[in-house]
Amino acid sequence: MRPFTLSLKPTLIAVALLGAAPALALEPINKEAHINNILLQGFIADKIADTCPAMEPRKLRALGELNKLRDYALKKGYSSAEVKNFVTSKTEKARGKKEAIAWLAKSGAKEGDAAAHCKIGRAEIAKSSLIGYLLRDKG
Template sequence: MKLIPMTIAALMIAAPAFALVPINQEKTINGTLRSGFIADAIADNCPTMQPRKLRALNELLKLRDYALRAGYSAAEVRAFVENPAEKARGKAEAAAWLAQKGAVPGQTAAYCAVGEAEIARGSLIGSLLRSTR
């Protein structure tokens, strides 16, 4: 009989881990990574935008810590960020977001305009960029 309360307590403590959504569907993780992919695309396509590499590294470390606190294992996090299919998905989502903002490949001015707007807005995307204009 003493084992039942201990078992119930252990299950209650472990319950949040059972409720985790797959890491590739977690909104905060995916939203932050998408912002990084968007900033990378802007920096790659706009000659007056440069990536803030230390800021990006800091954001990745904060995101890793968030994922670990949420209950994902270090192996899950590593597998997710190193997965080529997930990287391709993230880049495709970034391209779609940029296209909605008017930035399409070959139009450097449009990428620059989006980057400048994000910097002015103070968004995560903007914080990952530096304008050299």
């Protein structure tokens, strides 16, 4: 019985190390695809609401989505400090806003073009996308 116990010990250690490997192999939070995709959609919705006078942001929905995203990041293995630093970083906010402007331009809404931003906002609401979910059409 003793040899079985000894041979089991290295196996348990290997399993424990393999289980820890994903936490050790986390990519930087600002490179994590799901997190960045969700944040980009929030930045796009914000830009639409800022540019289109007929649109306003749904702040409680946005807060709910941020909370879900925080929970996702924590479950993935990022620390609370990493998450907080990421979402409060001026550099990351600037990057997100720049990506949102690029996405909107690619979709036909140039900077300051209220009508195009309104059109995209309404299309996103009609598609029931996350961008649309974060907007309210007042018009």
